[in-house]
Amino acid sequence: MNILVIVAHPELTTSRANKALLQRLNKNRENIHIHKLYELYPDWNIDTEKEQALLLQHDRVVLQFPFYWYSCPPLLKKWFDDVMKPGWAYGTGGNRLVGKEFLIATTTGGTDNSYRSGGDNQFTISELLRPIERTITKCSGIYLPAFVSYAVDASMDEWLEQEAIRYAEHIRTPMPVLAH
Ligand SMILES: Cc1cc2nc3c(=O)[nH]c(=O)nc-3n(C[C@H](O)[C@H](O)[C@H](O)COP(=O)(O)O)c2cc1C
Known part of the structure; x- marks a missing residue:
């Protein structure tokens, strides 16, 4: 399985x-291609054809980003606008993403406890990620x-290292196991 990891972090240098x-x-890059949007497109001028070609070359697409104001950072939103074009991703003749696997990593x-009904953030992450979920299912992904x-x-730092191990496992887990 070829995995494309699209990273949308505006300040990776200061990220923990x-x-x-x-x-x-990076310790095991086999079948994984890491694609950092903010580094590749500092002018935000996204190369639609290049991005579409990359999507076609991979079986699974991971969208990795820090959660900003209950959503993704803005360059990833622009990426959706520029790449998920009618006639390519959806609509008449738009069948290029049919069956492609997408996974958000944020x-x-x-806290975990704050993301629930009655909690400080009121909604679960799954609820808050619905616009992206629907974008993907609209394109039959x-x-x-x-x-x-x-x-x-x-x-x-030790906890983040453990989370990173969990992440590396999660994104490689086959669909029937992940979605059981
Ligand atoms: C502009 C901005 C908006 C943020 N919005 C949220 C938010 O809506 N919910 C949340 O839990 N954390 C929010 N945060 C915290 C970030 O999610 C957190 O700092 C980030 O995931 C840390 O990742 P990093 O170390 O890779 O930068 C926000 C941070 C920034 C800078």
Whole structure:
């Protein structure tokens, strides 16, 4: 299985959590291609054809980002706007993503307990990620269970390393096991 990891972090140099996740993936890059949007497109001028070609070359696409204002950082939203084109990703003749696996990997400042009905953040992460989930299913992609690492800002480095191991396992787990 070829895995494309699209990373959308505006400040990876000062990141702790996403940097730790990526450092783990870098230890075993077999069949994994890491694609850092903010480094590749500092001018935000996304190469639609190149991005579409990359999607076609991979079986699974991981969208990795820090959770910002209950959503993804803005360059990833622009990536959806520029890449998921009618006639290519959806609509008449738009069948290029049919059956492709997509998986969100996100890190939060909020605790696991805060992301629930009655909790500080009121909604679960699954509920808050629904616009991205629907974008993927609108394009007939397969939306797999997300990887979420909570309360990362208050976490020790050792914990982040454990989370990174869990991440590397999660994104390689076959669909029937992940989605059972
Ligand atoms: C602009 C901004 C918005 C944020 N919004 C949220 C949020 O809505 N929910 C949350 O739990 N954490 C939020 N955070 C905290 C980040 O998710 C957290 O700092 C990040 O996941 C840490 O990852 P990093 O070490 O890779 O930067 C926000 C942080 C920033 C800078």
